Amino acid sequence: MSKGHSHHNHSHAHHHHTGNIKVAFFLNVIFTIIEIIGGIMTNSVAILSDAVHDLGDSLSLGLAWYFQNYSKKEATQKYSYGYRRFSLLGAIINSIVLVVGGVFIIIEAVPRLINPVTPDAKGMIILGILGVIFNGAAVLRLKKGTSINERVVSLHLLEDVLGWVAVLIGAVLMYFFDIPILDPILSLGIALYIVFNVYKNLKETIQIVMQGTPEGVAYDKVKIGLTEFKEIEAAHDLHIWSMDGEYTILTAHLVLNKNLSALEMATLKGNVRAYLKEHHIEHATLEFEFEGENCTMENRH
CATH class of the missing domain: 3.30.70.1350 (Cation efflux protein, cytoplasmic domain)
Incomplete structure (x- = not known):
């Protein structure tokens, strides 16, 4: 009886996990499309860089959704512990995609530090508000997630929210003052923040893969x-x-x-x-x- 009850809770939890990631995935894909168009129209490297980052996030969310579903499969002779560890594969791929995206942002932003280009600050403000709303909705959906996959995805989206808050503040400043260099500075700030947090998550994921004693267990x-x-x-x-x-x-x-x-x-x-x-x-x-x-x-x- 207790066995069956435990299985029911496990299935319900996984359904909740995949539902959260599914919603976040569609929110991210829709906004990525808006962002790419908006970044080109506003001539903002900060927004285009974030568009590439969001494109990577969309791929990561899709993989996380797939692997979280895959991890529900029952134990087999080949995988006697079941497929739960496959969700870690999604977390590792997510982290790699974000690091590559962060490096791309840095490569794009550095030339703009030397030769700043004035972006369309008004368009950036509109996109900044939309960015906070879309990514904020996805974070709220995932904030109660318990799996490491959900926590990694939630962190990605929280970084996006903070990035968009920074873009919004920068856009308002550029709207009132002639300081186009703020655009690439924001890009670099976002990239460094992303890479630092990915390092922390990747470290935790690798510890699990290497069968280290879990955090919180003495x-x-x-x-x-x-x-x-x-x-x-x-x-x-x-x-x-x-x-x-x-x-x-x-x-x-x-x-x-x-x-x-x-x-x-x-x-x-x-x-x-x-x-x-x-x-x-x-x-x-x-x-x-x-x-x-x-x-x-x-x-x-």
Whole structure:
């Protein structure tokens, strides 16, 4: 019964994830088209650069939507843990696209620093307002997302909102004052901010791929807590990793200090799993051993 209930929640959560990303994808595609046309009409490198960035975001959102859906597939003989980790692939591709977009913005903006070109400030103001509205709507849709895929996508869109606020302020200043150099300066500011935040997200994603201990899980504290059960003498071959940034897994060998009946072992396993749930570990594989038993794994870890 509890198994079925857990599966229902998982499916509902994934439906919510993909629904959020789907809405953000269509908002982004529509606005990217508006932005490319507007950037050409206003002769603004800041807007054209952001259009390229948004085009990359649209591709990223499409991939995120696809991989988030793909990650719902049930476990198979080939992928015994299921396809949850495929959502990370979307996050990695998103990050790469953003870095490439950031580099493109820098290449386009630097010549304009040397020879500033006056853009159409009034048109930039209109596009700036639209940018804040479209991207703001997408961020509101994704702000409650729990998957790393959604968080990466939400960060992209939040960067866009902040970028558009900066473009809007710059456009207002250029409307009243003759300072065309503000346009490429805004472009560079947006690009550097994007690259810095992508680095942080990519670092987290790579840690998950490399099966590092998840953020927020204290490895030593978990290990000590396991040995505080009166029946457990020691814990070794302990591994904690995350499947996709949400679903945390643990495997451990637990050395018992006395012989237990099958019922006592089952009770102990239940208590250990309840303890691990408190540390947000959803899946635990536990192997019991007895003192003096020769464990080949013990010498390796």
